[in-house]
Amino acid sequence: MELSDFQSWLLNEGIRADLDVITRLSVRNELDNLEPTTPALSSEAIDWPRLLFAGSILARSDQRSDQEAALRIATAAISLANKAQVKDAGAVLLGKLSNFRAIALAIDRSLLAADLNGRLGVALRLEAQRREMDRSILVQSSGTWLQVNDFQQRFWTNAAENGWLSASAPTACGKTFLVLQWLIDQVMACETKVAVYLAPTRALVSEIETNLNNLLDKPDLIEVSSLPLPDKYNAARAGTKRLILIFTQERLHLLANVLGNKFSTDLLIVDEAHKIGDNQRGVILQDAIERATRANPNLKAVFISPATQNPEELLTDAPHGVETIAVDSDTSTVIQNLIVATQVPRRSKLWSLTLRQHGSALQVGTLHLASAPVGYKKRLAFIAAAAGERGGTLVYANGAAESEEVANLISQLLPKLDNNDSELSQLAELARKGVHKDFQLAPLVERGVAFHYGNMPSLLRLEIERLFRSGKIRFLVCTSTLIEGVNLSCRTIVVRGPRKGKGHPMEPHDFWNLAGRAGRWGDEFQGNIICIDPEDKQAWPDGVPSRSRYPIKRESDAVLELGDGIVNYLYERGRSDFSSIEDADKFEQVGAYLLTTFMRLGSLSKANIAKRHDTASIAKLDEALRILVTHIDIGVDIASRHPGVSALGLQRLLDAFRNYKGDVENLLPAEVASNDSYDRFVTIMERINKHLFLAFTPETRIRLHALIVFKWLKGYSLSRMISDSIQWHQDVGRTFKLPELIRGTMELIEQIARFKAPKYFSAYMDVLHLYLREIGREDLISDGLDIGTQLEFGISSTTLLSLMEIGLSRMSAVAVYEKIARDDLTKEESIEWIVERIDQFESMGIPAIIIREVRERLTLFND
Secondary structure: OOHHHHHHHHHHHHOHHHHHHHHHHHHHHHOOOEEOOOOOOOHHHOOHHHHHHHHHHHOOOOOHHHHHHHHHHHHHHHHHOOOHHHHHHHHHHHHHOOOHHHHHHHHHOOOOOOOHHHHOOHHHHHHHHHHHHHOEEEEOOOOEEEEOOHHHHHHHHHHHHOOEEEEEEOOOOOHHHHHHHHHHHHHHHOOOOEEEEEOOOHHHHHHHHHHHHHHOOOOOOEEEEOOOOHHHHHHHHOOOOEEEEEEOHHHHHHHHHHHHHHOOOOEEEEOOHHHHHOOOHHHHHHHHHHHHHHHOOOOEEEEEEEOEOOHHHHHOOOOOOOOEEEEEOOOOOOEEEEEEEEEEOOEEEEEEEEEEEOOEEEEEEEEEOOOOOOOHHHHHHHHHHHHOOOOOEEEEOOOHHHHHHHHHHHHHOOOOOOOOOHHHHHHHHHHHHHOOOOOOHHHHHOOOEEEEOOOOOHHHHHHHHHHHHHOOOOEEEEOHHHHOOOOOOEOEEEEOOOEOOOOOEOOHHHHHHHHOOEOOOOOOOEEEEEEEOOOOOOOOOOOOOOOOOEOOOOHHHHHHOOOOHHHHHHHHHHHOOHHHOOOHHHHHHHHHHHHHHHHHHOOHHHOHHHHHOOHHHHHHHHHHHHHHHOOOOOOHHHHHOOOOOOHHHHHHHHHHHHOOOOOHHHHOOOOOOOOOHHHHHHHHHHHHHHHHOOOOOOHHHHHHHHHHHHHHHOOOOHHHHHHHHHHHHHHHOOOOOHHHHHHHHHHHHHHHHHHHHHHHHHHHHHHHHHHHHHOOOHHHOOOOOOHHHHHHHOOOOHHHHHHHHOOOOHHHHHHHHOOOOOOOOOHHHHHHHHHHHHHHOOOOOOOHHHHHHHHHHHHHHHO
């Protein structure tokens, strides 16, 4: 019998009964308010030597199911067995699985005595030491050794030896931690002067920036920044200080636009790289990667993605001659229990929990709820509150409004905390002062419950995440932000009918990326995913998803595979009013990318995209693009600066400027402090909609969009913008619901002021500057901070920019800026102002969390 056949028999027949027993016991220990549905089980009846021996055989397999079984046996031995010898044997088995962090966790939780190697016999001790040496890597920058798992070791070795690497592994296997260590090592030990770390969301940018600063031993040698400012880049190139830039793809383009031909990066890391397939923003990411590669064909590129089917796909665009390698792993480092919750017939407060694994089902027990769950929101809330009573529980909600409602329901089921925790009180203070005095988050966090969604200010989100990790926030209700790369782990996730976007059932790979937050490696031995109402077709149209991995496909490739749709769109785009074209949003981004690529190369057949599509399709596209180019005299350099914005739209905007009969100065935006600034924003948005792209919709809301942009640029705080909106509604007698108004204001800031306005205003200003040079009016061109960067960060004054250069979040920077009289302070002058007055911040009414952030940034800066 082959070893693989024996392992299969062992798992499915040889130890199946004992494995089911320890599985039931382990899962029951994870959940609260659970009554067993089977006769009482005891770990005392387990033949541990036999089971552990079987686990050591299964550990030699490369099959996920065998590895998971070995991991289940090892963790059960440590957590369930009473004898120290059995616990030690479980730890030895974890060592064979290279799961050293789980051993450390067991010691930390007093499940395992320290000095394991000292208790082993000579042979086992030598074997253990050999494994530890084999699974260790040297971090040259610090001179320390790290114990790693198989995936981490393969990543570290191959990343050092190859020009382009694409790494894929499950969510909970320690990718981010190792990549950040490797990044620091590369910058410190190699010739890397400028490295760029691309993250898909601002939330992840903030998290990575914070983590990197915490890991740096020598901040005087490396600067970490998320601001696309040329001064930092130029200083790094001059050798003053090495630079790690943490950007979204949009911020990379902002910096590249400012630097022009001087832009180049030595190392590019793309996190959540599978998002190259996202609608609209995927093509901007693809363009960012290609732009960085054109600037430096010799750059080292690393792509990180969670459990993808084809990580090698990201390597197909590597320059000729560059060595590439894909590092792929499906090994589990923590146990994940997929549990379905079904209501017991005629007993609304009783829910049967069943564990699903590898096609089988195990009855775990019956969950008792405190109240009858009428409606799906109460089902989410009540089941989460009952099963996750110990805390560490995430609840997935389909939207910001639902997250607030579910969090409120959970809070009502919890006892009031005996003592007011100072950190929870400070978070409540930040919510009241930073958003609104009646923001629903404030009273919830005082009871250990919170909600979390993407449009919330970053400082608020980060503090919520920190207190959830510490255990002070016991229940956290989240939206799809969790599948956008935020590294937040938990003990239990509760979900019912998850959606991504409005009305779209979550794809299996997104579901399992979400599930990967349960039981993150080093924090927990196992995680639980509770899926409510699995038989409800409305909630789960295709049932609870089976484990699945992301298929990587570029957005540009996906659009081309739709057939002649993109070709027809390009023809229509060239001859008609694009505002009436069907599916304009679906095709505009990719159409713009193809047109710019054609302008640069003269034919798509010379582009990387031609490798992935048949010759006839490329020829059709070339023909359509050749016709469009005859109508364009705008340069490819300007077109390349604005990914997702069509060169045809840029040309039509230039033609509109040329045909303008009024005073040319009326085409310019006014300084934000000017009386006519708001009206100019309205006019510019209308001009963008008419000539460039129908970006600001519905057009009846342009005045509102312009007002949001105007106040954002003036440096208004979120709380002030919300208060102004409330006052307007009251003045005109329009009714409103405060939670909706708060969420709506946050969404307008994110979607209009921070996404659409920077994108299209930057393009507008570039074309306008081209026209001004054309007519000899260079005197009207400002050399100050570009409009895209101003809008991205909501800054228009030197002082506010300086405060953000120190590393303050916008919420903190604005809170401090409101107390400063001058608007022209440099970074050094801002630091001096803060140092002189920081002891007075509390009396100034500045929230405690903002004061703490200011102190932390000053300490880091001084170090």
